[in-house]
Amino acid sequence: MMSMQQQGLSSIHSRALRCAVAVIGLSMLLALPALSLEVREGAPDTYVVKKGDTLWGIAGMYLEQPWRWPELWDVNPQIDNPHLIFPGDRLTLSWVEGEPRLGVQRSRDVTLTPKMRVSPLDLAIPMIPLDEIGAFLRRHRILSADDINQSAYIVAAAQSHLVSGAGDTVYGRGRFPDDEPTYGIFRAGEIYRDPVTQEVLGYQAQDIGNAQLLGSNRADVVELEVTRVTEEVRIADRLLPPEERILDATFQPRAPDQEIRNGYMIAVDGGVSQIGTMDIVVLNRGARDGLEIGHVLAIYQAGELVFDEVAGDNVRLPDSRAGLCMVFEVAEKASYAVVLKADRALKVMDKVKNP
Incomplete structure (x- = not known):
């Protein structure tokens, strides 16, 4: 029989051998050359x-x-x-x-030239077609609970109306920034939740219209005129200062620097059942997960669940790659992306991963 001392030495030698193998394997992995760029056949000189x-x-x-x-x-x-x-x-x-x-x-x-008012x-x-993206950004925002709770809101309408339209007077309450005469009117819409953890990631800010400050913003309650509406303005709609929401043309397409885990398309603009090229989707990953504007993600569809007649049980097939999307707006916990390639009809809850 092996003595206790011999067993200890054998254990040490075994651990040392495993460490050496791991180090050699890691060294070989690090020594592998990066994948060469593959130029598309027929690309012009x-x-x-x-x-x-x-x-x-x-x-x-x-x-x-x-x-x-x-x-x-x-x-x-x-x-x-x-x-x-x-x-x-x-x-x-x-x-x-x-x-x-x-x-x-x-x-x-x-x-x-000095006469040109462009940069x-x-x-x-542009990076991608901007017309649809620009229109979307003007109509949508991802708001956090703090954004909603800390924003000003419509407390009443003139003549005790319950709803208001363009040209009507409404009254706002809350914090109004100095030197800001115009405000967007938004309504908290769909709640974005992480499908895995159920964490609330944000709220869809639905564009309702615009309002113009009529008097001082120093009072507890301020007077505003509704100047544009997409639908009737209601009590408790939020008043948000305008943001510069123009897509920067300088960003470049690139893969994320870190692995994006458990990423999903959790909503789609318009609520359509089938998602295709140039549709805009909401992802359950944001700045805290390492996503940035310009990041490209591959879209995967879950493998089909099939019955294995040999083993007598159900087995799920591997996920299949189905398209590409690019992030163009990033919030802390969620982001907007546009589908750039769809090999087949996509849907909400399809996965997104590093390309």
């Missing part, structure tokens, strides 16, 4: 950017994995706004040490 192009479209024209655009783009520090692409720019594909690079030749720098961001091609 040169391309002149046209008005109406989008950065996502150009990235998809050159790359099988367009979210790896930052690895392809060759920043030229000799030109103004090297991260932006403008109509008329000539893009040139080259190879540097076996890796593809896409450079830009700008016949002239995009400059602004380079206005002239650059």
